[in-house]
Amino acid sequence: QIDRQWLKLTEMETAMSEQSKDMRELRVAVASGAVSNKPTTNSTEANGDVAQAFKRALAASRLPDYAQGDWSVDSFSTNIKTITPLVSSDLYASNVQSNVLESLITRNPDTLEWEGLIAKSWKISDDGLVISFQMRDDVSFSDGQPLTAEDVVFSFDFIMTEAIQAPRERAYLEKIKAVKANGKYEVVFTFKEPYFEALSLAGGMSILPKHFYASYVKEPQKFNQSKGLLLGSGPYKLTDPKNWTPDKGNIELVRNERYWGDVPPSFNRILWKVIQNDSARLTTYRNGDIDSYSARPVEYQELKKDEQLIAKSQNFEYMPPTVGYSYIGWNQERAGKPTRFADKRVRQAMTYLTDVSRIIKDVQLNYAEPAVSPFSNTSKQHNGSLQPYPFNLAKAKALLTEVGYEDRNGDGVLEDKSGKPFEFKLTYFQANEDTKRMVLLLKDLYARAGVRMIPFPQEWPVMLENLGKKDFDAITLAWTSGIETDLYQIFHSSQAISNGDNYISYKNPELDKLIEQARRTVDESKRMPLWQSAERILYEDQPYTFMMRRKSLLFVDKRIHNLQMTKLGLNLGSLPLENYVPVAQQKYTQ
């Protein structure tokens, strides 16, 4: 009770101080006579000079029933540990951060092309090693401080500070040699070597305000252990950028009144509730206390029949281009010795046995599409002529006998020449029901060929350790993929070291060459063919049995308007914000 009061006090204080600061700045400005009465950007007369990025938002705001106000309320299924950028590792946190932090550039949902957000424009040197961004001069952080090149430089340096616990980002940005500020509003990225994703690397980096984070360079531990240090230039902000703690349960962002953007965001607040229990979450959605609910296939089917639910919601089934693919990885080397899966034919046989279409039908209820390779069927990296392996028992058996497997002691299980029965453990992550179902199905399928598979559920940490040690027979997991997928980390033989992501120890020199080459080529038209030939090798080798990409199945409250499909998937909550709630349906005042 007391501390709650106290918290509110501090919040008020910060607000006051900020206002006073503004006043001061204003006075200064007036004094210097430099104050141009540039209209504060709002949708009406910002027609002409609206930045590309805001076009869609603007369009939305032109809709007849468009209105500002109301909240967007969503749910997390586990409690967030921290929302401090860099320190946080989970999706939810980055979800929150995306509303607060901004980067230089962003992808256009329609064209998937990059376009400026904070950057007005950019130039890439011919060798592709240098990228320089021209930044907008009217951008300020939510506390009123202007956003300059200095902040961008700082963000990079900050990430690169060893003491800061940001190994992931560091690993990611290591290709960048230096970031320099060139004047107040120009920043230059220099790369060590040509890299095909250079632009997204540089432009995608979220910009941290120097004045806010700089102090933590000295006391990194404080930063590493912080829970709620979040301040940025984005459309939303924490009421108190320093003191959010997990025990609050909810995460709540309020509209950034100083937002520089051409179109102010519609919602007054964005609220995330933590609801662990599934049925509780559904009930909460039914009660209208959260705005969206994403369902598992079986569930989705059920719910579509449920009129109470349908009456209040719009449902979407879509396949985001960045969706990951699920696979079975066949471990080829264990304790230094090649396993039975080291033999290409065995892997192919297993793929033939893995009746993906059946899985999609029975387990995913057709809310998924078969995966041929790491590349999404829509991406340019993918070669359309490749077709997924069909289910073919005969062929599989043939392959296996060819390798020398046959049932030698009549117990129904195949044995190899040394009489060792063909049985293996399939490791999977226990928490996911669908995976469990799939594994059970596979068990029966493999049994038909006399292969004995033993389901082996594990908790996440244990699984990771086994991956690190490469201590497993076969494993089913999923990789997320980007618009354009890099094969290096997963399939390049150099990554087959311990703790590497090529934990199935798949080595193919030919593929290695292709990957390296592709990564070096910046020119897309040259790069894609390389990817495609790499894909063909994977298809032939089947280091993984590529299974499928799952659709997202989503129910959204009718309140939320202007939901559209884009190339990036559903535009729910995508920034700059395009969804809104008409006045009539608005639920939360304040």
Added chain:
Amino acid sequence: MLTYLLRRLLLMIPTLLGITILVFTVMAMSPGGISAQTLIGGTDMKPQEKQALLNYYNKRYGLDKPAPVQYLRWLNNVSPIGFTIDEQGNRGEFSFSKGMDLGTSFQYGRPVSDILAERIPITLLLNLVTIPFTYLIAIFVGMKSAANRGGSFDVGMGMSMLALWSIPTMLAGVLLLGFFGNVQHFQWFPTAGISSREAQDMPFLPHWEQTGFVRGFLLDRVWHLILPVICLSYGSFAALAKLTRTSILENLNSDYARTARAKGLAEHDVLWRHVFRNSLLPLITISAGLLPSLLAGSLIVENIFSINGMGQLAVEAVKGRDRELVLSITWVSGFLTLIGYLIADFCYTLADPRVSYD
């Protein structure tokens, strides 16, 4: 009395040590140790990065050392007195002033003490509401059944209490949620958490405003706690009620009750003035024993009603192989229980003049 307290506190030490040793050994023997834990979220790290991180942790927690050494090290950090240890992990001189350091949780990357400081109050709140509630109901039922022993109420209640006891908590929880938190049936109670967003900026006490009735933080809390508390409590009615019943019957037949009647006291007064107090004595001792089961029982309830208490923490910690956290959780909850017992005994001395500790 003081010496007694001291003695009890001293006796706690071996117990707590035992607890930690037990848990530590279990964790040491288990697969997927800390090293795995450190990699969570590190999935998209470069191998070198992972290796670096591992080394960092190894150095920090001496994970490369044999288990006993690790334990001693941990113990030293936890105990309020011991050797000071500097960043490099080599031992300084012995000090009595160095505070307790519960270490840092791997998966939360925060000091364990902070996390516990967040979670324990919530669980305690739950239990401190639940225990009295349980006792009220149980005592009431127990007395009525004793009053008309063998009567329909007695038998019926005995049965239904047993029945309640036998319902699996998760089922009860989900059903309650499904019926009393659901717009399709009766949306009387909230579905998650222990206070709603609005309550954050409500005044503490309920009151009227021009907009209408404002339930205030307090009522909001209560409103959120109702379903969880029911879930936590219904299981323990049976035993308590039974105990009350027997001990009341026992005392009603006792000699001193007869003496009281011989004085000319009415049955009612005999019950309330003489029997009642004596009958409750055994209940006091039980109360502490309830605590651990409640702590653990809340584990399910917390999960269902999305309350971030010790129970949740325990599950996450154990599943995440979060050594520091698991250790601390276990010994802290052990400690709480011991304190519970102590308090119970203390109350006993107050309630019963016969026992006096010196």
Added chain:
Amino acid sequence: MTETTVSRESFSAHIWRKTLDGVGVKVGLAWIALLVFAAVFAPFLANSMPLLISKDGIISAPVLRYLSVEDAWVLATFFIALAVYRLRLGSGKRILLFLLGSAVAALLVNMFLKPPVLVIYDDFRTITYTDVDWRIMPPIPYAPTDYLRDLGSKGLEAPFKTEGHTHLMGTEENGADVLSRMIHACRISLSIGLIASGIALFIGVIVGGLMGYFSGIVDMLGMRLVEIFEDIPTLFLLLTFVAFFGRSLYMMMVIIGITGWSGYARYVRQEFLKLRKQDYVQAAVASGLPLSSILFRHMLPNGVAPLLVAVSFGVAGAILSEATLSFLGLGVVDAPSWGQMLDQAVKSSTFNWWMAAFPGGAIFMTVFSYNLIGEAFRDAIDPQLSRKAGVN
């Protein structure tokens, strides 16, 4: 002087009779008996394969051919138990004989039974098994792990809602028949309850007995041990142990056992402390009887009654623990268990009543039965209530 009514029955028989009068207990026992039956004969009650078929003249029994080692052993022990019960022997001898028998059975079965490793239930619905002269199917023609792939079962079908094949209790998430799983799950629930609390009891009696008899330092240490185990919420311990020591059913039993003994130890200790003062124990000491006799002949039998009460509650508790573990995602994997099914019901956001009702009901009934038995038993031995009422 008060002439005691001469009743010609032993103390235990007396208690047993008093326990038995009362409806609740009878119901409870009946239910448990039902479970035992189901558990023992599960493979014949619910299975995808015919009990008997005659294909062009040759009569064969697939069920027997596919009978797993475990099934066979359970059957064997059941009949051994029956046989032993018939024998007129001292209870001690009986128990010994039974254990011996079951051990031998286990050995033989393991040596001689070699059932096929891979079972493809779909095959039993193919012509090789369908077009026959005649065949006898089990009452429930579905095996617990038969996911009816060929019948295109989608899973989570309400009772009688499925086209083509009927399921009295519907199907679960993976499309297996719920009733069948329920029947096979009896085995797990019973064994978890009994074995787990058996282990707990064993440890408890030993530790508690020692503590109670030689108090002093032994007592001191023992109590610490007990405290250690009862001060950590049992569920936390359980969680830790299970999470770290694998998920096999047997492991689970052992773990529930070794985390749950402290209560018994306390009981036994208290009883023994009381009994030690008893004159007949003193007399036993005075006439120089060996320690074992004093402990197990003169003390334990008199202290055991309240213990049994605790046990019957303990069994109930163990069953609930299994459910809880399943709920926390630490249950058994493929083997059918009530807890795991109930968990499916609880976890799935759409409320499938049959998934909650049947397993939930079964757990409830079983726990309730054990509680009823325990309660009746307690009333029977409670001197306070069995003493004549009213005046001293």
Added chain:
Amino acid sequence: MSQPLLEVRNLHTYLQSGGREVRAVDGISFSIPKSETFCLVGESGSGKSISALSVIRLLPQDIATHPSGEILFNGQDLLKLDDPAIRSVRGSQIAMIFQEPMTSLNPVLSIGEQITEALQLHHPGMSDSEAEQRTILALEQVQMPHAARRFRDYPHQLSGGQRQRVMIAMALACEPQLLIADEPTTALDVTVQAEILRLMRKLQDDTGMSIFFITHDFGVVSQMAQWVGVMQQGKLVEVGACIDVLRKPQHSYTRQLLAALPENLSKPVLATTQNLDELSTAEQTPLVKIRDLKVWFPIKKGLFRHTVDYVRAVDEVSLDIPQGQIVALVGESGCGKTTLGRALLQLEKPTSGSVQIDGQELTGLSAHELRPLRRKMQIAFQDPQSSLNPRLLIETTLTEPMKVHGIGGNDEERIELAALLLESVQLKRDFLWRYPHEFSGGQRQRIGLARALALNPEFIVCDEITSALDVSVQAEILQLLLSIRQQRNLTLLFITHNIGVVEYLSDQTVVMYKGKIVERGKTAQVCKTPQHPYTQKLLAAVPRLIM
């Protein structure tokens, strides 16, 4: 005599227990004149308490019924009164005190509270301060040492005698006309008993109340009563003036009871004479030799439970028990008799000192070394309830020790031996196949003896084996003991607090006081000419019936 205060006419009280109906009291009639005492004697279970409870209407309604009879108190029939009415009578006009002072007071209320409660109940107007005054007065009246300070004490802080005083004070606080006392002194030491009885007589003279006194001790009767009623199985077999009944009892049962009193028992002739001359010889060869034996129970306190003091249960006791003699050990409760006995058999580890049997040192032997010696010495206990293992057949109880000590070649022989044992304690041999709960108290004590004899020991400690029994049963047991002693030439240490028994049974008497032996010698001389003041006090206190 004038119009009686209480007149009971043909009272019946039936009790329902477990379906069957117990005719606890059937058809008793007597009357109690003002300020006189009526004593009800009879053996346990004869219905004394029930009749008392019936008079004050304290029997639970649901199990007790009064088919016929009436209880006239000052002319009004108590049985006809409704609840409130009878309650107003209880405590104010009829008060009652009970046998067990330990449990009859509410442990969690201070004695002051409990008495004032009674006061304020019947004098609603009374202020607290006044009530307190009255209470303190009452306490002083019962000669409670510094009553004022005791006011706030709790029952557990008082000794048995003091508690009984409190009970009486509580009963008398509202000056009742009738005091019902149900064996108020049975649980007390004789010395304390004497004080209490004296007190009650005094109070009766002061207040002029009538007393309805229940006891089974004729000694007490002869001290208290003007009128006596003898009860047997719910019937009053004889009523009359105390003197007449005791002097020339009419009813056979009464005679039988009187005859059963130890002081009236006829000693077996052969016993004494030979003993007396045996003594001299026996003195030289003591069977059991105790040299300054100490049994101290440490009282632990403080942080590490270190010993701050000891309960000196047995303190430097030296004693010789000659072969073939019965040595009686008397003393007030808590003086260490039992402990001494247990220490002899090493059931209690002596703190120091030595115990020898046949010159073999017992102290400091391990359990294993003791085992062969165990068969020389046995013990029999006080409480018939707990002295036999309820789970074992009598046969097992008797044969198991034999087996351990290798008596009897095989089981058949042992069973035969056991049967003989039973016969030697005058029980049927087929009792072998029964469980303890199928016997009466007396029978159990016999079986207890049989068990002690099973190893045919030379020495038996009998710890108050008769105290829990009725006089008649006691008499039988005593005679049995003597005869066995004759046959087997046993040596007995007979612990008791009943001087009558001592005189009847023992050759030598040892008086114990606060853990020390204060006097010892031939029974005759100790009883006739006690030296030590405590012994004198003890003997003086013993209620004897004046013939």
